[in-house]
Amino acid sequence: MTKKILLADDDQLLVSLLQFRLKKEGYQVTFVSNGKEVKEYLSKSIPDIIVSDIMMPYFSGIELVDFVRNELKLNIPIIIISSAGNEENVLSAFELGANDFVSKPFSPTELLLRITKELNK
Amino acid sequence: MLSTITRYSPQALITAPKIHTDLLWDLSILFVSLAALYFIGIFYFRNKLSSQNKIIDQKKKDLSPIISEFLFFEENSSKDEKTSYIKLKIEIRQFLKDTFNRRILSEVLLDLGKDVSGKIQKSLFTLYKELELHKDAYKKLESWRWQLISKGIFELTQMHVVESYGFITKFINDKRGTIRKQAEIATVTLKQEGISHFLDTTKYRISEWQQLKLLEVLRNQKDFQPPxxxxxxxxxxxxxxxxxxxxxxxxxxxxxxxxxxxxxxxxxxxxxxxxxxxxxxxxxxxxxxxxxxxxxxxxxxxxxxxxxxxxxxxTEDDLPFLSQIEFKERNFSVKSKALSTINAIAPESILPTEDIETNIHHNIPEDLETAIMEDKTIDSSTKTIQNMDTDKKGQEAIEIENVKEVIQEIRKEELKSTIKDPNPKKEDTINLGFLPIISSEEPKVIEKHKPLDNNTSNVKDIIVNFQKVVGKNMNDLEVVFEIVKPLLNTSDTKEFKLDFLPLVTLKKKENTPSLDNFYKQVPDIIYDNEFSKETKKETVVSFIPVVYEEVASVNKPVSIDDIDVLNIKEIETIYEEIKITPKEPEKSNSHPEVINLMEYDVDFTTVLPKKEDKEVVNKDTTTNILNSIPKPIFYSDKDLEMMVTLEDMVTFGDAREIPLLQEFLIEENNDSIKERILEVLEKIHQKNVQNIDVDMKVKEEEYISEVNLIEELFSNSDSESKLILLDEIVAVGDKKELKLLNKLLGDPDNNVRQKALICIAQLQNQINIKEEKVLNLVSTEDTQSTEPIPLEYAFLNDYETELKKNNIQAAKTIEESMPIAIDTVNKKEASFLEQFYTFSSKLFERLNG
Missing domain, CATH: 1.25.10.10 (Leucine-rich Repeat Variant)
Structure with a gap:
């Protein structure tokens, strides 16, 4: 069964790059560019894993984690993508229930390995 | 009154301009149209930009899968993938023919380059170069606009185009700060040796922010080998x-x-x-x-x-310096830091002093108070020393104690220098090192004790057992000590000085009624020599009394050869009485104030050691010394008077004393006095020759000044004046004026030349006459001395001849310098100028009588 991955990032180039890479690996990738779209998507379906940027319009990565863990009460793995020097937010995300994080610039292969690891748990 | 009322008429100082109503309408229309244009322009450009952004976003969206395809393409991919890859390559080449598209693609790659790392990033850099986008960046470097150059450098740096290193380094010393800073980062980023090149070549300021950025670049460089x-x-x-x-x-x-x-x-x-x-x-x-x-x-x-x-x-050596800071520094922070530094070097050497209560009234229960009082009676020093000797911690405590003492001493010195104490206290310790060692007792065998080991430099390591001290005052003190034993064998070899310590003897001093007597007897004490050698090293240990076990006097017989003459203090001197017996004078002394010591019989031999001291002083040595003493010469009163007269002549006499001395020489029978007379004659002769030489020099200088004056007069005079002066020269001149006259033969005035020629002839004639006169005078004086002189004093004849010659020469010189005295005719005609010339000569004449 194909695993569903929700990619939430406002950087279209990076998202398309990751989408291309993850699709190549056989994952079903859905991409959203802001917090509203994330909410909409989550109200309709539940992915196997969420990969979200920490900085997004309308809805930040931390809020997303909080929303998923506390409101939706979902236990799906969440991987946070953060830019360098944003470690405090990452820490907050971890406290709220994020499973892993990658820091920009990152290798798409590294992210793929992390996703795979989380999905195999 | 009515006439004085001033009427102010309303005069229009400011009047509204007369503008045509149509013009106002025209202006209104103009401004409205301008505003409309402005808003239209804003909307137009805004829409244009937004549409452009939309296009860019769309193009980015279109490009992103293509780029992803390129980036994730692998050589071992399937045939279909390879086919699509080639198709995309053709497509993108078509796409890149448009400049705008190239710009978009560059932006896309730059954005992606920020987010990805590792293998994908390298693929991205390769793609950038393969698509020849770096050439666009090179073109930007050639632009005159600073923002384009800066952008070009940034692109090349971001995409790691190492080939651009040579182009970018040119901008390191660019006048424009933005370009310069971008070039600095690029230089350091692109190559490892970039930092060396940058530091070698940069002439400009490197800002703090720039330094941080450069440091970050260096830190992120892989396998960076810092120079x-x-x-x-x-x-x-x-x-x-x-x-x-x-x-x-x-x-x-x-x-x-x-x-x-x-x-x-x-x-x-x-x-x-x-x-x-x-x-x-x-x-x-x-x-x-x-x-x-x-x-x-x-x-x-x-x-x-x-x-x-x-x-x-x-180290501890720096503590005095730090203590000085504490006293001299005014800044509170620095002072506090100095104290903390002292504590860092020597922990807890300075304790908190701020807001510490000094007089605390403790409410101690009565039973506890009595216990404390009892503790106070115990000797505190003994207690502390014994406690310190227990373990290594004790040693450390001693070191800290020493440091504290050093600091306290420095503080005391500082305070002494700043505050002058009106009643300075005398030091408790007395340095007796300067006292000589004198002993009247027979030499005793000194029981040499084993000196304190070097390792016992820390005197605190010594156990001292004290006994009860009996006596009311210091004179009655009886100090008894039992054991002096070093405890620790530390390798520390600090030096200490003990000369300030009080002396303590094993014996009880008898008959020591007063303190003065006590100190008088101190020189009788000789310290154990070896012990004192050991204690030469200096360390201030003021809290422990030093104990000498043995006090002895030394009266060792010393040979005269063994005496070290350089160290006079160490010579043992034997004083004996010198007996002087006055002798009856042979004649009544005409000069009672002159005491002839030779008239007294002095027994010099008594100064030497007596017979019983033969083992000390060698007899042969004594006789040699006696022989080396010169024998006395005795004079009679007359001879003595003669000698005094001769001494006076040496001091005050001149050439006039010579005849008298000659008489003395003939009459005198005493050889020593004759010898003295000859010496006096020789001295007077030398003095006379020196005086004549000095006189000659003075006259020569005066003459030169005169000649210079005449020459100056001639140079500043007209022809008529020169003729008058030439007349005067004939009257007063001598041989030396001939030079001047010869010079005047070259004068432009014919009359002056002729007159000079005449003057030369006249002057030459005068000079000849004078020389003849002098020669006659010499010949007459030579014939006067016909009296025979004994062979013994034949040199005197030569001396007199020489003296006469000198006198004649002096007379001749005086004559030359005083022409007026010789030539009476000219004197009558002496003018003011002549008197001026002869003034110095007259002055000389008067001074010499």
């Missing part, structure tokens, strides 16, 4: 020096000790402080003196930095 940054410590650019210091500190390059220490003296405070930080970081112990040297001329922050460094590298 030896010490080579830029000598740079002329102070910012390079500062940055190098920071890099040295960052990369722990501690091989530039001397340079860093030298930079502590740098004028720039930042460099100075950075160098101090480096010293602290690398713990350069040799920097201590330099830090102390620059301390007083530094700012408060630098002083604190220095003190921080001293806290790390300082």
């Amino acid at each position: 030896k940054f010490k080579q830029w410590l000598t740079s002329g650019n102070k910012h390079v020096v500062l940055f190098s210091l920071r890099l040295i500190k960052h990369y722990n390059q501690n091989d530039a000790e001397l340079s860093i220490i030298e930079l502590v003296k740098h004028k720039n405070i930042q460099i100075r402080e950075e160098a101090i930080q480096c010293i602290k970081e690398f713990a350069f112990l040799n920097a201590t003196e330099t830090l102390k040297l620059v301390f007083w001329n530094s700012s408060a922050n630098t002083k604190i930095a220095i003190l921080s460094a001293l806290a790390v590298i300082g």
